[in-house]
Amino acid sequence: MSALLEVRGLRTVFPTRRGPVAAADGVDLTIAAGEALGVVGESGSGKSVTFLSVLGLVRPPGRVVAGEIRFDGRDLRRLPRAELRALRGRQMALAMQDALSALNPAFTIGQQLCETLVAHGLARTEAEARPQAAALLDKVGIPSAAQRLDDYPHQFSGGMRQRAMIAIALAGRPRLLVADEPTTALDVTLRAQVLDLLDDLRRQDGLALALITHDLAVVAERCARVMVMYAGQVVESGPTAEVIVAPRHPYTRGLLESLPRLEDPDRPLHPIPGQVPDLARVDAGCRFRNRCPLAVPDCAKPVPLAEAGVGRLSRCIRAAEVA
Amino acid sequence: MTASRLVERLLQTLPVLFGISVIVFLMITLTPGDPVEIMLADSRATPEQAEQLRRDLGLHLPLHERFLVFLGNAVTGDFGVSFFHRRPVIEVILERLPATIELTLAAMLLALAVAIPLGVAAAVKRDTWLDRALSAASLFGVSLPGFWFGILLILLFSVTLGLFPVGGRTPFDLEVARVSGFLLVDTLLAGRLDAFAAALRHLALPAVTLGLPTAALLARVVRSSMAEVLTSDYVLFAEAKGISRARVLLRHALKNALIPVVTVAAIETGSLLGGNMIVETVFGWPGLGRLVVESIFARNYPLVQAAVLLYAVTYVTLNFLADVAYTALNPKVRL
Numbered sequence A: 001m002s003a004l005l006e007v008r009g010l011r012t013v014f015p016t017r018r019g020p021v022a023a024a025d026g027v028d029l030t031i032a033a034g035e036a037l038g039v040v041g042e043s044g045s046g047k048s049v050t051f052l053s054v055l056g057l058v059r060p061p062g063r064v065v066a067g068e069i070r071f072d073g074r075d076l077r078r079l080p081r082a083e084l085r086a087l088r089g090r091q092m093a094l095a096m097q098d099a100l101s102a103l104n105p106a107f108t109i110g111q112q113l114c115e116t117l118v119a120h121g122l123a124r125t126e127a128e129a130r131p132q133a134a135a136l137l138d139k140v141g142i143p144s145a146a147q148r149l150d151d152y153p154h155q156f157s158g159g160m161r162q163r164a165m166i167a168i169a170l171a172g173r174p175r176l177l178v179a180d181e182p183t184t185a186l187d188v189t190l191r192a193q194v195l196d197l198l199d200d201l202r203r204q205d206g207l208a209l210a211l212i213t214h215d216l217a218v219v220a221e222r223c224a225r226v227m228v229m230y231a232g233q234v235v236e237s238g239p240t241a242e243v244i245v246a247p248r249h250p251y252t253r254g255l256l257e258s259l260p261r262l263e264d265p266d267r268p269l270h271p272i273p274g275q276v277p278d279l280a281r282v283d284a285g286c287r288f289r290n291r292c293p294l295a296v297p298d299c300a301k302p303v304p305l306a307e308a309g310v311g312r313l314s315r316c317i318r319a320a321e322v323a
Numbered sequence B: 001m002t003a004s005r006l007v008e009r010l011l012q013t014l015p016v017l018f019g020i021s022v023i024v025f026l027m028i029t030l031t032p033g034d035p036v037e038i039m040l041a042d043s044r045a046t047p048e049q050a051e052q053l054r055r056d057l058g059l060h061l062p063l064h065e066r067f068l069v070f071l072g073n074a075v076t077g078d079f080g081v082s083f084f085h086r087r088p089v090i091e092v093i094l095e096r097l098p099a100t101i102e103l104t105l106a107a108m109l110l111a112l113a114v115a116i117p118l119g120v121a122a123a124v125k126r127d128t129w130l131d132r133a134l135s136a137a138s139l140f141g142v143s144l145p146g147f148w149f150g151i152l153l154i155l156l157f158s159v160t161l162g163l164f165p166v167g168g169r170t171p172f173d174l175e176v177a178r179v180s181g182f183l184l185v186d187t188l189l190a191g192r193l194d195a196f197a198a199a200l201r202h203l204a205l206p207a208v209t210l211g212l213p214t215a216a217l218l219a220r221v222v223r224s225s226m227a228e229v230l231t232s233d234y235v236l237f238a239e240a241k242g243i244s245r246a247r248v249l250l251r252h253a254l255k256n257a258l259i260p261v262v263t264v265a266a267i268e269t270g271s272l273l274g275g276n277m278i279v280e281t282v283f284g285w286p287g288l289g290r291l292v293v294e295s296i297f298a299r300n301y302p303l304v305q306a307a308v309l310l311y312a313v314t315y316v317t318l319n320f321l322a323d324v325a326y327t328a329l330n331p332k333v334r335l
Ligand SMILES: Nc1ncnc2c1ncn2[C@@H]1O[C@H](COP(=O)(O)OP(=O)(O)O)[C@@H](O)[C@H]1O
Pocket: A014, A015, A016, A021, A023, A041, A042, A043, A044, A045, A046, A047, A048, A049, A050, A059, A062, A279
């Protein structure tokens, strides 16, 4: 499989009152066509910033200051604005956590769908786009789709809204979908429905998927590969099955131990003790070392993301000893 | 908004209107000075004639009865006779009202035309020199004293440069049939482009004087509303769809950002209607504001009373319309 998206050394910085904050710092990742990459890490670890950087949607004064973002062979950071815009929605799309806030309250679902179709030349006028828009709503499982086009977002139920938003994201038939916690706001049944939908699209249309979540169970079920982020950095990545069975980073192990297990519900949970470091004050050393049970003095030196087995990477000098 | 909600909201305005009529009634009734004496000041009326006038005006009745009479008359548009015009107050007011409305609407349109682009630009270029310059300019604009600014404009554009007339609403020789009372409309109806242009030239400076502080105020509202909308998820999502930046800003963001602006603009229109006495006086604009000023000096109480009541009713109505507009624009809100 050749990579559809390949990111190397991505660094995205926000100036803040307490100094610059590198919300993504030296991030490497790849996603192939038809592949689902799970992106996990606690809130504030830089998952959203990383993929907003890929989409060119980091809001000023935030800025991508370094790195290479290759999509289908093209370096997106060198692309003129207009060309990048033409890729957005058409080649790579975004689905957000909360459809109620992601959909514009002042426009109907139909208008928001048709507009995307027209913007990418899939229809000449919004009127002409309506049948396609209805088909998209139908595809994500919204009953009487054609009649619901003229509804406003607030007239949809939560689950339908989430699916409508995904339909809008998919309107331009993108090759990569960044799904940023697309199911966090949903209940268990709806969560499964939405994830099934994404799975189908991946299998049938070869959609590449970046599934951002802090739910490791979702990743275990749905994503062949996983990438774990901590304090703006990738700390571990590899095939999901292997990472879960034998993590190569103490943070990943901590995450796994803090999860309840279906087969062993009485196992005591171990939340990771300690606090995430303040991004404005991190040094060059390992960012996990204030919480790490394996920490040694050498961990204060710079720790690169290094190979830790076939197709596996870890940002830990004691990767081999983690079990 | 459903019809019943609309009616309910309308009924809510009644207590306010009632309260205002009480205040307006008491305001004049409790003012020191006997209206009969004022009316008869220049005549040589006998005490019997004065007493007769007092009875004719109903001034011998107890306060609450006088209020009921006042209220009944007000509802039917009967505000008595203007002392110095010797014509019904309502007639005099209606004659002057279109000039004031025309000036107010022109000022408001001008304000919106200035405020929306500048407010949007400031929000889009947030925290840049442009934003700061506009913010300073609007602070200056909000605090401009109207009479001073009006005189300044007259001195510069009328006296020195001769570009605009010094005052008034029309040149003296302008003869156009009065249909609506709005000169810009009547001149067009008469097919008189020359007269239309003349009316526009007369309107320009007073409209700028009246509209500029409002423009400054609205620009701040647009800026803060737009800035907030620009950080919303739906703007990010719209950008992620790959539609043009202009469309994201002018369609997705602006439509939402304008919702509070419409509300403020409607309420400000009410303030402008009631607050243009200074501008009308400076520019010799033959509107209601100037009439009220003249009437206050002349102690022409019936007219002042009617005008204050009219201002209040207009203000309440515009607030009501602002609410309706807010709901109409914002499908999420149901009053
Ligand atoms: N607009 C911003 N201004 C300043 N800092 C920001 C901004 N957006 C994100 N950050 C920083 O980036 C960090 C990571 O944010 P984010 O990518 O949203 O985390 P995640 O999606 O993993 O929860 C945050 O903790 C914050 O420090």
